[in-house]
Amino acid sequence: MSVQRGTGHSLRGRMAAFDDPDAMLDALRRLRRAGFSRLEVYSPYAVEGVDELLDRRPRALPLIVVAAGLLGAVGGFFLQYWGMVLSYPLNIGGRPLNSWPAFGPSTFELAALAILLAGFLAFCKFCRLPRLYDPIFDAPGFELASQDRFLIWIAEREGRDDGELLQRLLPEGEGVRIDEVPA
């Protein structure tokens, strides 16, 4: 039985821990070259180069934010237009009802509000937060990933025993530790 994890791969596998981000990057490069694709890196800060090696990019978030900004601007302007022109028009000295320059500042602010809220919600959705417990937290030494250890999660490949291959790719020794993680 394998469990679907937060980032979408099975829990059964191995966790390699590194003291040094460069060693971790090296190992990641070797793993990629050896054909491993279901990998995930856990680190105490964003390490430059990991995204390229894993070939992942945050494509959706900027699009969602731009869409939210446009929606917020259009909706914000229309809210003011509706109130001042359609719902309750007030003739004050014959001034135009659709006084769009005066609607500008609030339109900008409401677009910003839409971006802030949509950005945060989309971020939570893509990161699957809040998710207070995740089986990965039980992996040995996982609590160090938020402090000073760099972890590579290597999912077990269906019907293959990678034990030897991994031992060749990631020789255990100074600064490297590999743990089996049962399902």
Place this chain on the structure above:
Amino acid sequence: MSAMPETERNLTRVVEPGVTAPAVTAHVSDLVLERRTPLWWWVGFGLSFGLFVLFLVAVGWLFIRGIGIWGIDWPIAWGFAIGNYVWWVGMASGGTLISALFFLTRSEWRSATSRIAETMTVFCVACAGIMPVIHLGRWWYFYWLFPYPNTMVLWPQFRSPLHWDFVAILVYVAGSLLFWYVGLLPDFATLRDRARRRWQRVLYGLLALGWQGSSQHWRQFRMLYGLFAALMAPLVCSIHSIVGLDFAGGLTPGWHETQFPPYFVFGAALSGFAVVLMLVIPLRRALELTGVITQRHIDVLARLMLTASLLLSYCYLIEIFMPFYRGEEREITVAMSLLGGYYAPWYWAKIVLNSIVPQILWVRSVRLNRPLLFLVALGVVIGMWIERYVIVVGSLHRNHSESSWFVFIPTVWDWATLAGSVGLFLTGFFLALRFIPMVSMFELRELLRKKQTEGGR
């Protein structure tokens, strides 16, 4: 000794040599998780809480008796409350400018001071947001500012700068809180993983939302943080411009000025940097952060304060020049009354504190002298309050109609509200000092890694 004096070399270092990432993580999280609450914290918190109680009493009495307990009357209907509001929201800008603007410029000195500055922003904005509401008189109708379907079929006046301001504050509060909280997520996760007591694990576990630090999390985090920074930088300029328009939108002499939006942005920046300095100077000692908050940080903040002071001084010149250039009678009356009338002492105090005294920051030894720098910053913070007071009251007391000339006499409740709001800010800040990591740990790890790879090559 080498040819270069010690201080000069210090000024280029954002991190002292020998500081390592694990040591920073351990120290900053132990401040929250392990250290016994020090005596200075209890004293500071006690005094702040006393002031906060004063605030509750002042606002409570205001709610019982109405705004007649303040010194405001016609024609001076905007008194301390509006001055306080502009003052607090101005100081709040410091945190946003440091966190957002200098994130976009990739300034290295930002990392260690951003948390202190952002925390300051959150509590300043809280103080700012309360002021216009308690100033409303019938504050329980506050919700009328929201555009909501109501039985009266009425709408708020969207064309009014005062309503723009309401929207701007609302968005700025939401933005400051979200920016602060998102930046805290990875650090909350560190605290969760290091905590030994159960309540700490539960508290920081909840606050961290289950942050894992996976590459997926960091990817989204970096994208979101960059987007927020790019949004917060114009947002902070917009809110102070709109505050300026609150005044410029009125026909009152001295307020009806096209230069007000940038004027208020510069003033906000000046008081923002000053208050960050006032917090950073004692905290780097009290929290033993001298390894990561170095002379470089203090020097940069002092330079920024000087820059903002010069920008604002230019606006002060224009403020006095324009009435005479335009030649409108009442504007000249207001200008003359500021230069030599009832409010002249206040006016000249603001000039001295905001424009003249900060000029000593041209001298390097002053920028390196932390107690003196603290005093200059304190002078600026007081001077900025005076500036807001003079703008609000000075113009209203010489309005177009001579029959409504008047002076404003603050009552004890005006002063109590002002002092109490300082208590509200400090109470919140002291609580944050106790429960929130005051340095962004993950950003320092990143910074130290960058320094290490730079040094290695």
